[in-house]
Amino acid sequence: MTANIARWPGAELGSKDLENGKVTTQRYRPDAKFAxxxxxxxxxxxxxxxxxxxxxxxxxxxxxILFPPRMFCEECFRPTDEWVYVKDTGTIETYSISYLxxxxxxxxxxxxxxxxSVDGASPKMGIMHYFGEMAxxxxxxxxxxxAKWRPAESRVGSVLDIEYFRPLHGxxx
Amino acid sequence: MRVGIVGVGVxxxxxxxPEFSWKELMYDGAQRSYADAGIDPRSDVGSFITCAExxxxxxxxxxxxxxxxxxxxxxxxxxxxGDGIQGLANAVxxxxxxxxxxxxxxSHSKASDILTFTGIVAHGLDPIWNKPLGGHPNYVAGLExxxxxxxxxxxxxxxxAVVAANRQTALLNPIAAYGARVTKEQAAKSPALWAPLRxxxxxxxxxxxxxxxxxxxxxxxxxxxxxxxxxxxxWASDSPSLETRDWVAPAYATLAAEMAYRLAKxxxxxxxxxxxxxxxxxxxxxxxxxxxxxxxxxGHAGKMARSGDLAAGGKLPTNVSGGSLGCGNVLExxxxxxxxxAALQLRGEAGRLQxxxxxxxxxxxxxGLPSASGGVAVLGVGR
Amino acid sequence: MRxxxxxxxxxTLFRRRLQETGKELSFEATRMALDQAKMEIGDVDAVVxxxxxxxxxxxxxxxxxxxxxxxxxxxxxxxxxxxxxxxxFSAIAGYxxxxxxxxxxxxxxNExxxxxxxPHPQSVFAHIWDPILDRPLxxxxxxxxxxxxxxxxxVHNIPYEDIARVAVKNKxxxxxxxxxxxxxxxxxxxxxxxxxxxxxxxxxxxxxPPSDGAAAVVxxxxxxxxxxxxxxxxxxxxxxxxxxxxxxxxxxxxYFPEYVxxxxxxxxxxxxxxxxxxxxxxxxxYDPFDYKELHHLEGLGLADRGKAGLMTREGxxxxxxxxxxxxxxxxxxxxxxxxATLGIKIxxxxxxxxxxxxxxxxxxxVHTGVCQAWGDLMQYGSVVVMGA
Numbered sequence: 001m002t003a004n005i006a007r008w009p010g011a012e013l014g015s016k017d018l019e020n021g022k023v024t025t026q027r028y029r030p031d032a033k034f035a036x037x038x039x040x041x042x043x044x045x046x047x048x049x050x051x052x053x054x055x056x057x058x059x060x061x062x063x064x065i066l067f068p069p070r071m072f073c074e075e076c077f078r079p080t081d082e083w084v085y086v087k088d089t090g091t092i093e094t095y096s097i098s099y100l101x102x103x104x105x106x107x108x109x110x111x112x113x114x115x116x117s118v119d120g121a122s123p124k125m126g127i128m129h130y131f132g133e134m135a136x137x138x139x140x141x142x143x144x145x146x147a148k149w150r151p152a153e154s155r156v157g158s159v160l161d162i163e164y165f166r167p168l169h170g171x172x173x
Numbered sequence: 174m175r176v177g178i179v180g181v182g183v184x185x186x187x188x189x190x191p192e193f194s195w196k197e198l199m200y201d202g203a204q205r206s207y208a209d210a211g212i213d214p215r216s217d218v219g220s221f222i223t224c225a226e227x228x229x230x231x232x233x234x235x236x237x238x239x240x241x242x243x244x245x246x247x248x249x250x251x252x253x254x255g256d257g258i259q260g261l262a263n264a265v266x267x268x269x270x271x272x273x274x275x276x277x278x279x280s281h282s283k284a285s286d287i288l289t290f291t292g293i294v295a296h297g298l299d300p301i302w303n304k305p306l307g308g309h310p311n312y313v314a315g316l317e318x319x320x321x322x323x324x325x326x327x328x329x330x331x332x333x334a335v336v337a338a339n340r341q342t343a344l345l346n347p348i349a350a351y352g353a354r355v356t357k358e359q360a361a362k363s364p365a366l367w368a369p370l371r372x373x374x375x376x377x378x379x380x381x382x383x384x385x386x387x388x389x390x391x392x393x394x395x396x397x398x399x400x401x402x403x404x405x406x407x408w409a410s411d412s413p414s415l416e417t418r419d420w421v422a423p424a425y426a427t428l429a430a431e432m433a434y435r436l437a438k439x440x441x442x443x444x445x446x447x448x449x450x451x452x453x454x455x456x457x458x459x460x461x462x463x464x465x466x467x468x469x470x471x472g473h474a475g476k477m478a479r480s481g482d483l484a485a486g487g488k489l490p491t492n493v494s495g496g497s498l499g500c501g502n503v504l505e506x507x508x509x510x511x512x513x514x515a516a517l518q519l520r521g522e523a524g525r526l527q528x529x530x531x532x533x534x535x536x537x538x539x540x541g542l543p544s545a546s547g548g549v550a551v552l553g554v555g556r
Numbered sequence: 557m558r559x560x561x562x563x564x565x566x567x568t569l570f571r572r573r574l575q576e577t578g579k580e581l582s583f584e585a586t587r588m589a590l591d592q593a594k595m596e597i598g599d600v601d602a603v604v605x606x607x608x609x610x611x612x613x614x615x616x617x618x619x620x621x622x623x624x625x626x627x628x629x630x631x632x633x634x635x636x637x638x639x640x641x642x643x644x645f646s647a648i649a650g651y652x653x654x655x656x657x658x659x660x661x662x663x664x665x666n667e668x669x670x671x672x673x674x675p676h677p678q679s680v681f682a683h684i685w686d687p688i689l690d691r692p693l694x695x696x697x698x699x700x701x702x703x704x705x706x707x708x709x710x711v712h713n714i715p716y717e718d719i720a721r722v723a724v725k726n727k728x729x730x731x732x733x734x735x736x737x738x739x740x741x742x743x744x745x746x747x748x749x750x751x752x753x754x755x756x757x758x759x760x761x762x763x764x765p766p767s768d769g770a771a772a773v774v775x776x777x778x779x780x781x782x783x784x785x786x787x788x789x790x791x792x793x794x795x796x797x798x799x800x801x802x803x804x805x806x807x808x809x810x811y812f813p814e815y816v817x818x819x820x821x822x823x824x825x826x827x828x829x830x831x832x833x834x835x836x837x838x839x840x841x842y843d844p845f846d847y848k849e850l851h852h853l854e855g856l857g858l859a860d861r862g863k864a865g866l867m868t869r870e871g872x873x874x875x876x877x878x879x880x881x882x883x884x885x886x887x888x889x890x891x892x893x894x895x896a897t898l899g900i901k902i903x904x905x906x907x908x909x910x911x912x913x914x915x916x917x918x919x920x921x922v923h924t925g926v927c928q929a930w931g932d933l934m935q936y937g938s939v940v941v942m943g944a
Contacts (some may be wrong), residue, residue, distance in 0.1 A: 004912070008575065008734045009584035010569030010769070023575060028304050031292025034231030036687045037285070039194025046688065067807075068689055074202045074241035074802055077215050078205075094810060096702030098755035102694040104678035110756075110776075111701055115806045125807045128690055128700075131930060132868070136756075141710045160692045228616040233609040233684035234639045237932040248820055250800040252643060254619045254635035261633070262658075263649065268657035272796070296616035301577075343866045410633040413620050424630050432632065436658075504708075525866045544620045546633065 020074050026128055041069045044083065046157040052149050056121050058082045067121035086120030086145035089168055093126060097136050116165050131165035144168040176265045177393035177400030178552070179275075180210025180386030181513045186350040186379040186501045193380075195230065199281055200242040202382030207244070208395060211388040212275065214244025218386075219273025221250035223262035224280035224505045228293045231286060243279055243384075246495075255408075256280075257509025258538045258548030259384065262406045264387050274392045274467035279523050280506035281382035282308060290378060299545045303415060311375060315367030317420050318457040322369065325464060329369050331475025332456040333360035336373050338484060339453060339492050343499025345525040350379040350501035360456075374456040379501025385511040401516040404533075404551045405439065407432025409478030411545035418545045426465035429549040439550035439555075442467045447531040448518055449489055450511035452539040452547065453496040462537050463491065466549065490528055493518075510539025512550055519554045559778040561652045561790035561905045562647075562942070564593025567771035567899030570737045570891030573671040574768040578613045578911070579625030581770035582667045585899070586627050589772035590662070594784065600774075600933065601659035604626040605635045606666035609831040610893035611680040613673050626665035626772075632658075638938060639931025640844065642666065644895035645938040648796040650775045660777045664902075668893035677766040684933070686803075693929030698763070702755040704810040704934055705847040709757065711811040711862070714850075716757060718865030720748040722846035723761050723888050729875060730885020732915030735899070737767055737891035748846075764844045767891035771899025773906065791909040794924070794941045795829070796823075797822030801935035808935075816855030816928060816937035825927070827941040831859040832926070836941075838879065838908065838918055840927035841902045843886040852928055855880065855937065880918045883908060901927040902940060909944040 017023055038046060041057065045068060048055040056065045057080040059073035065084050066073065073080050095114025101107050112134070115125035131139060132148060145165035155161040181203030190198060207214055214221075223239045232238065239245070249272075253260045257280040265278035287293060294310040307371040322329060336358050343352030355373065363373040387393075393400040409428035412418040430442070439445045449468055453459035460474035468489060471478050477483050483491040494500060494514035497507055515534040517523045532554055539547040568574070568581050582605075591597065605619050605626050615621040619635030626633075634647045636642065650664035652714040670677040681697040697825065702740065708714065709899060723743075730739035743761075750759040781790050820832070829835045841852035850864035858879060859867055867873055873881035876928025884890055884904035887897055905925040907913040928939045 005588070005734070008569050009588070010574045010581070010735075011719060012569065012571045013573045013575050016571070018573075023475070024647070026301055026305070028296075028300055030228075030616070031289045031297040032228060032231075032296060032616075033292070034286050034687075035288055035289040036231065037194055038193065038688060039197045041197070042194060042688050068804070070804075072239070072246070074246045074804075075215070076242040077213065087852050092704040094707035095505060095753045096699050096758070097704060097753075098696065098699050098702065099752075100696045100698055100754050102678075102682055102696050104653070104676050104696060104698075113480055113693070113695070114703055124809050127806050128695065130693065141706070148623060159689060165444045214764065226609050226617055231683075231687070232898055233611055233680050233682075234637075236638050236685070236800075237684065237935065240935075241803050245800060247799060247814060248800045249798045249822065250820075251649075252637045254617070259634055263636075263652070266652040266656035266658055269658070271651045271655075272652060293616055296614075297620065297667045300615060303662050393591060408634065409624050409630065410620070410628050412629045413623050426755050428630060429632075527820075540617070540620070544617060546620060546623075 008115045025026045028156065041071045045069050049161045050157040052152065053119060054086050054088055056086045058084045064119065064122040067118055067125040068127060086118050090116040090118040090126060090145060092141055092143045093124065093147060095139055101166055109137060117144055129162060130164040133166035174269050175390040175401045176387055178403065178516050179388050179393050179396045180206040180392040180399050181516050182206025182209055182384040183510065183513050184382045185348045186381035186503060188350055188379055195283040195487045196242040198283060198380065198382050199279060199454035203221050203243045203279065203280060206384035206386055212386060214277065214449060218275050218277050220267050221245040221248060221277045222253060222260045222263050224253045224255055224257045226254055226505060230300040231505050237346065238279060243277060247464055252540050256505050256538045256540050256548055258512065258550055261296065261512060262408050262548060265403055265406050268389045275386065275388045277384060278509065279384045280509045282503035282506050283380055283391045284504060285380050287544045294542050299414065303333060310542055311367045312369065313415060314455050315370040318370045321457055323391065323459050323469055326472035327460050327475035330361060331460060331478050332374055333357045334478040335453065335456040335459045336360035336498055339496040339498040340482065342493050343495025346495045346500060348400035349495045349499050350361060351377055352495060352499055376497040376502040379503055381503045381506060383506045383513050385509060385513060399554055402553050405433035405437025406550045408548035413545065415543065423461060423465050423545065425545050425547045427527050429547055430466045433549040433551050439551060442541050446489065446533050446535045448528060448534040449491040450494060450515050451491060451537040452507065453492055453498050454502055454541050459492060466535065466537055485528055487541055493526055493528065508548055511536045519552060557937060558655050560651050560775055562773050563781060563782050563786045564774040565903040565906045566592060567735055567903055568769050569735045570767040570769040570893055572765060572767060578622050578667050578669040582622050582625035582665050582671065583928050585770035585772040586665050587662065587911050589774050592647045593773060593774040597627045600661050600663045601628060602632040602653045602662045604646050604650045604653060604662060604664045605633065606642040606895040606898065608642060608668055609640065609680050610667060611683065612670045612673050612677060618939040620804055622667055623730065627663055627863065633848045637661045638936050639899060640894055641845035641929045641931030641936035641938040642895040644927055644929035644940055645798060646898060646899050647773060647902045647940055648798055648938060651793050651796050654775050655775050659899045660780050663772060664775060666770040666895040666898040668896045669765045669768045670893060672767050698755045698758055700934060701845055702758045705757055706918065707810040708847060714862065714865045717745060717749065718869050719847045719850060720745055721868045722849045723748045725874060726843060726882050726888040729883055729890025733885045733890050736764055736885050736889055739885060739889050758845065762846045764789045764892035767893040768892060769893035769896040771896045771903055774903055791906045792943050794943045795827030797939045799937050803933065805935060810934060812861060813851055813855035813937060814831035815935055816852055819937035819939040820856045823939040823941050835925050836926050837922040838925045839881050840884060840904050841881065842928055842930040843882055843888050844892050845889060848930065849882060856926060856928060876919050883916050883918055905942045906928060909942055
């Protein structure tokens with residue numbers, strides 16, 4: 001009965017209370033390391049990235065070109081059928097201009113990041129990536145973009161083999 | 174309302190499965206189970222449940238990564254931070270509540286993705302009382318084994334007999350990862366790394382996936398002429414603190430069994446079952462659990478192991494699947510795996526492991542170190 | 557199916573950092589809920605626990621670790637986890653414990669101690685991503701919500717002011733909440749709109765804070781309610797629904813939360829609600845960001861698509877409006893200890909429906925409320941409808 005309860009438990013601490021030793025603390029860093037098996041779909045996907053190509057899987061039942069690729073169609077619940085190359089061009093579906101890094105620390109030079117649906121895959125199928133070679137005032141939803149690949153010799157089989165997506169001029173929708 | 178198991182899918186357990194991602198492993202298990210039940214998960218299932226712990230998977234929120242490979246996209250689905258039998262209990266409750274007719278329960282281990290399993294287990298210890306002590310966390314099992322043997326009167330040779338029996342019977346189980354002709358003598362002489370616990374007393378990790386399809390009575394009868402009925406199910410936890418839990422008679426197992434027996438109307442457990450599958454992540458745990466479930470009198474489980482009472486054809490065949498010692502420790506999937514093994518026995522489909530006349534079985538799970546939690550299921554056919 | 561009621565609720569303060577351990581927070585909330593329900597732990601048949609990533613508290617299998625504080629020792633104890641959806645989902649699991657007949661009284665306890673995690677609770681969110689597709693980009697969680705907000709605003713052409721108004725409303729509503737972390741009676745629209753940009757379009761005051769806290773509710777069967785004469789303090793669970801969308805969030809159009817719509821449909825069917833706008837008196841949708849309240853109102857069928865912002869502008873969702881939304885102050889005003897938001901979702905429905913909400917009591921008489929939580933990679937919806 002919120003109206004009748006006099007005491008709500010909880011003793012608030014400020015960061016000073018920790019720094020000044022008002023409370024004791026116990027520090028522990030877990031030893032937790034993992035190496036995920038990429039599996040069939042992602043192994044091929046990564047190998048193709050290293051070659052500078054994007055690949056998808058087709059489900060012949062629903063006709064969708066699934067990107068990123070998977071060995072099963074989650075809609076039809078059956079194995080997918082074929083490997084299909086898709087283009088390294090696409091459309092910005094959404095984006096953010098971030099002044100925060102991974103640990104929520106503020107940064108001054110913003111990161112442009114968003115979702116690109118790739119040409120050749122079924123509608124809306126894409127990946128998250130960075131954007132470059134565009135001003136913060138320039139980026140917008142619907143913008144056509146193309147992958148900026150790292151040089152072949154420095155690609156390792158990672159989504160970072162694409163440095164970022166940059167404007168694809170002349171074919172804007 | 175009765176709830177029946179209508180689909181069983183188990184992937185072969187292996188020390189490592191580099192060819193599959195965790196998603197592809199789960200898809201493999203799901204396909205097997207859906208084919209067994211003859212269902213389409215996209216149209217025939219009311220709810221999906223997966224049983225997983227984040228640190229075993231290497232994710233902050235593993236729930237995110239579960240639906241697609243089970244056919245659960247845009248369907249009711251949730252994660253149980255617990256063992257497969259606890260997941261099965263949720264399925265039973267959903268069906269009894271009328272929230273779903275058909276429920277899929279999944280659990281798996283992709284332990285080979287974990288590089289620092291010891292570190293993960295240690296991370297489960299109390300941050301103030303236990304973590305600062307350091308050491309390999311299997312010391313907890315060593316302490317418990319010591320307390321159990323002293324308190325119950327069982328002997329460490331009996332534990333070696335369990336190791337030998339489970340490793341050997343696993344040779345008959347095509348899904349087992351660690352079947353081997355290990356003898357009692359070998360087990361008794363393996364290094365006492367956490368004395369009295371020896372190296373071979375501990376099960377070894379394996380990868381694998383188990384998926385069950387369960388259904389309410391009416392739906393189950395339509396799907397299968399003889400479903401395996403979940404006659405009773407129970408789960409419980411003892412104190413999480415190592416210092417205050419019961420080390421001799423594990424309360425989580427006793428209480429879970431009481432609950433399951435009450436629902437299944439089991440009055441004399443020692444005479445009620447044709448098969449027992451109980452947790453044996455460590456050899457002494459099999460004996461400890463048999464006594465907690467009142468399948469063996471206090472201090473007598475070891476004698477049963479020694480005399481062959483627990484073998485196929487014995488008084489109470491126990492862990493004839495090979496258990497965790499023989500098949501491999503599949504983490505949260507361990508309990509669900511043993512339910513699957515018991516269900517196959519009850520259906521008469523256990524291949525070279527098949528026992529004669531199995532009508533009723535009891536299955537028990539434990540979540541592993543450093544937990545004091547687990548579940549019990551009573552399964553039966555007929556009536 | 558057996559009828560199930562909430563007969564008591566409790567919660568701790570929500571604060572950036574509390575001195576109590578996770579076990580102690582769980583205990584405090586549990587004790588309060590039991591006191592309100594006039595029960596002792598011995599009266600409880602089963603305990604359901606809800607808590608989000610283990611890495612916040614810094615303990616593997618933290619459901620096990622927290623179980624004694626939650627009253628789970630030597631009881632059937634179950635941890636369920638659906639990311640942020642756990643805030644309402646654990647009560648759904650509690651519901652089926654009682655509705656199934658396996659328990660007559662079930663205790664639902666949710667806890668979160670985010671402050672233990674160093675250097676910042678956000679660090680945990682580095683581990684929620686796909687290891688191949690997302691993690692190499694070192695994403696911050698705010699990024700994807702900014703992307704969802706941007707998509708939602710752009711598709712419907714919603715002005716930012718209409719979204720920022722939600723933050724103003726909820727932080728003002730929280731003034732009446734004794735546990736609130738960020739209540740602010742004087743906050744203005746300009747304050748929100750001029751607060752610093754975190755990840756455009758998300759600004760600092762669009763976001764709920766990380767918090768420590770715990771909450772608990774006691775669920776009981778109709779027989780227990782009768783026998784213990786708890787009818788005056790009982791609010792009934794009328795419908796429950798839950799739904800998960802695909803993991804592949806970059807393959808979905810983020811402008812509409814289909815998973816919430818499906819979960820709501822499931823809950824409404826059970827509650828016999830076919831015209832939610834007319835039949836639901838107030839709502840507690842999940843509001844970790846201001847745009848999420850609007851997004852979720854549309855998913856819950858309480859606003860037409862793209863029109864929830866307009867309702868906010870017109871005052872419909874104020875506490876004295878036609879459809880009060882987040883009268884508790886929500887996550888934006890009271891705080892966001894992920895799973896422990898149970899206390900301002902299920903808890904607020906309970907307190908409002910039983911007339912115990914004090915300063916926050918909705919002036920119009922309320923008979924039916926809906927609450928909802930949201931989680932995972934923008935893919936989980938859990939919905940509960942409750943009635944007086």
